[in-house]
Amino acid sequence: xxxxxxxxxxxxxxxxxxxxxxxxxxxxxxxxxxxxxxxxxxxxxxxxxxxxxxxxxxxxxxxxxxxxxxxxxxxxxxxxxxxxxxxxxxxxxxxxxxxxxxxxxxxxxxxxxxxxxxxxxxxxxxxxxxxxxxxxxxxxxxxxxxxxxxxxxxxxxxxxxxxxxxxxxxxxxxxxxxxxxxxxxxxxxxxxxxxxxxxxxxxxxxxxxxxxxxxxxxxxxxxxxxxxxxxxxxxxxxxxxxxxxxxxxxxxxxxxxxxxxxxxxxxxxxxxxxxxxxxxxxxxxxxxxxxxxxxxxxxxxxxxxxxxxxxxxxxxxxxxxxxxxxxxxxxxxxxxxxxxxxxxxxxxxxxxxxxxxxxxxxxxxxxxxxxxxxxxxxxxxxxxxxxxxxxxxxxxxxxxxxxxxxxxxxxxxxxxxxxxxxxxxxxxxxxxxxxxxx
Numbered sequence: 001x002x003x004x005x006x007x008x009x010x011x012x013x014x015x016x017x018x019x020x021x022x023x024x025x026x027x028x029x030x031x032x033x034x035x036x037x038x039x040x041x042x043x044x045x046x047x048x049x050x051x052x053x054x055x056x057x058x059x060x061x062x063x064x065x066x067x068x069x070x071x072x073x074x075x076x077x078x079x080x081x082x083x084x085x086x087x088x089x090x091x092x093x094x095x096x097x098x099x100x101x102x103x104x105x106x107x108x109x110x111x112x113x114x115x116x117x118x119x120x121x122x123x124x125x126x127x128x129x130x131x132x133x134x135x136x137x138x139x140x141x142x143x144x145x146x147x148x149x150x151x152x153x154x155x156x157x158x159x160x161x162x163x164x165x166x167x168x169x170x171x172x173x174x175x176x177x178x179x180x181x182x183x184x185x186x187x188x189x190x191x192x193x194x195x196x197x198x199x200x201x202x203x204x205x206x207x208x209x210x211x212x213x214x215x216x217x218x219x220x221x222x223x224x225x226x227x228x229x230x231x232x233x234x235x236x237x238x239x240x241x242x243x244x245x246x247x248x249x250x251x252x253x254x255x256x257x258x259x260x261x262x263x264x265x266x267x268x269x270x271x272x273x274x275x276x277x278x279x280x281x282x283x284x285x286x287x288x289x290x291x292x293x294x295x296x297x298x299x300x301x302x303x304x305x306x307x308x309x310x311x312x313x314x315x316x317x318x319x320x321x322x323x324x325x326x327x328x329x330x331x332x333x334x335x336x337x338x339x340x341x342x343x344x345x346x347x348x349x350x351x352x353x354x355x356x357x358x359x360x361x362x363x364x365x366x367x368x369x370x371x372x373x374x375x376x377x378x379x380x381x382x383x384x385x386x387x388x389x390x391x392x393x394x395x396x397x398x399x400x401x402x403x404x405x406x407x408x409x410x411x412x413x414x415x416x417x418x419x420x421x422x423x424x425x426x427x428x429x430x431x432x433x434x435x436x437x438x
């Protein structure tokens with residue numbers, strides 16, 4: 001499954017927004033309040049309505065409310081184009097103001113390019129209505145969706161909000177030791193939720209017990225999970241459930257045991273992503289020996305850099321892509337370090353233009369210096385504004401050949417910034433050069 005395009009009309013802060021997505025990763029950036037999270041929220045709501053039509057999902061759908069409608073408009077519309085097993089699915093939701101939550105109008109059609117020459121689901125519906133082909137088209141659509149629903153590798157969609165901390169310590173786990181139904185993989189996957197440690201520990205225990213009994217392939221999944229966690233965070237090893245002195249999930253960090261709740265917010269948030277996605281992929285793909293690498297999912301992550309050290313911010317997205325090879329990622333970020341790690345084709349900048357939000361794709365991003373990204377793309381100063389102003393004044397003094405005043409300014413700045421500040425070294429060298437030239 002690949003998300004190809006999304007269209008938002010009168011949704012949240014958007015009059016109209018159209019975004020095309022890359023097949024591997026799409027990184028959405030922009031200032032606070034521009035609508036990055038709205039894009040993910042709209043996607044999650046739409047997918048919650050569409051997935052039950054062509055996957056085993058029985059998860060409760062999400063609904064738009066009147067608060068989601070832009071300004072004083074009468075309605076909102078959200079539509080997406082999804083490619084799955086050679087079929088193009090166009091899904092759309094319309095919310096009318098003052099309708100109850102059950103009043104969302106949901107449309108789901110297989111694209112009919114041959115018949116209509118259009119990719120737009122509304123035009124497909126209109127064309128088929130006008131030509132009297134609607135019923136036949138809907139019958140064909142139902143057949144296609146039923147075929148997709150019985151696929152051996154059903155696609156997932158999972159939304160990780162900033163709540164993903166895997167907090168809490170369960171006192172007990174469900175006693176059942178039996179395989180999970182595929183539909184469990186979709187449970188609340190698109191909701192604004194905490195990642196439940198209890199759910200992961202239950203799955204981990206079931207995998208361990210059934211694997212030790214007569215299904216060794218389940219142990220391979222756990223071994224693969226341990227391996228990828230070691231790749232993601234080399235200091236971590238030996239993932240396990242500990243029963244005594246109290247129930248908990250334990251990981252060795254540099255050789256010392258830690259309960260998960262004892263780890264930092266950044267560590268827990270990163271493990272929550274890996275644990276929850278692994279659990280869902282394994283349940284959705286019971287016949288796979290390596291669902292981590294083979295399982296298909298659209299993964300939405302809001303603020304991927306959340307609580308992470310700058311070094312981890314640089315690495316996190318590429319490492320997740322290396323681990324979950326068959327997944328498509330759509331993530332938001334404020335971090336110039338994250339932006340500098342992806343090709344420009346993957347970046348979508350949301351920005352205000354004449355009072356409306358538009359989307360642009362930069363000409364470069366990968367490998368760019370973080371300071372340059374801050375200045376050119378994010379409109380943020382590289383350093384403290386006051387210090388920046390004092391440095392500007394210093395070089396103006398040098399330009400005016402007021403060298404004694406410039407030296408005094410350098411001394412004052414050295415007390416603030418230290419003697420090794422490159423700009424002060426450059427200023428001193430420039431003064432010596434200019435004085436020698438006189």
